[in-house]
Amino acid sequence: MTDLFALWLRVTDSAYALLDFMSAGGVVMWALAGLCVVFWTLVLERFWFMRKVFPVWVDERRKAWQQLLQDDSGTWQRAVRSAWLAQARQHLVGPLRLSKTLVAMYPLLGLLGTVSGMVAVFDVLAMSGTGNPRGMAAGVWQATLPTMAGMVLAITGLFSLARLERNARQAIERLADQLRHD
Template identity: 75%
Template sequence: MTDMHGLWLRLVDSGHLLLDFMGAGGMVMWALALLCVLYWTLVFERVWYMRRVFPHWADDRRRAWEYLVDQPGVWQRAVRTAWLAQAQQQLAGPLRLSKALVALCPLLGLLGTVSGMIAVFDVLALNGTGNPRGMAAGVWQATLPTMAGMVLAITGLFSLARLERIARLSLDRLADQLRHD
């Protein structure tokens, strides 16, 4: 029972530290947090789609192709091209929104920098240079969103590169399976 109580206290302390961190960065940090949750939701949806849904779709096309390839005519090439275009759209199309969200992260971080520097200038205008604590709070508010935006953008770029690679490999595999020998 004591271990559960200690775990609960550590979780509460961690929650308070996170809230303090978010509050220190200002409203921009909350916007970045929302952007982060939205981005990673889209990433996990794409991973789920590419691993669970798309293989079934591709198997259906492969089975249909085995029937179509033995039929007389030259229209099979058009069907193959259409299926590959459809697969490309299904795999890579939704990644465009994720790319836009990754591009927004450093821009929001920059917005946090500007708002933090405005806070520093406000302290300077009211108190002059005699209040280093007030200036430090503004500088802290300016650097946190910048750092958070860059961290989110870097992790986003790596995950997008991985998703694009998986999509490209899945499309290449499907194209190989739909060959006319």
């Protein structure tokens, strides 16, 4: 029972530390957190789609392709193959556009946090001059956190998008190999 209580204390301490971190960064940190949740939901959906839904779609096209090859051979089969490959590309790569936009927004929001933090520093300077280093430090802290968070989110987003694009390209190449006209 004491282990469970100790775990609960660690979790609540971590939650309070996270809330303090988010509050120190200002409103921009909460916007970054919201976009982060949206982005990773989209990324996980794409991984799920590539693992569960797309293979079923490919299997249906492969079976239909075999049927087309048995029924009749003609030049129109190339058009069907091209259309299916275009559909596959649209299914796999099309939804990544929103994720790319979110990754591009992370550093911009970080810069917005920098500007708002610097405005806080200038407010302290206007009110109390240079005699309040604590107030200035709080503004600098508020300016640095969103920038750092935006950069970290953008870097991790770029890596995950690169992996998704590589997986999509490989899946399309495999489909193209399966739909060969010998």
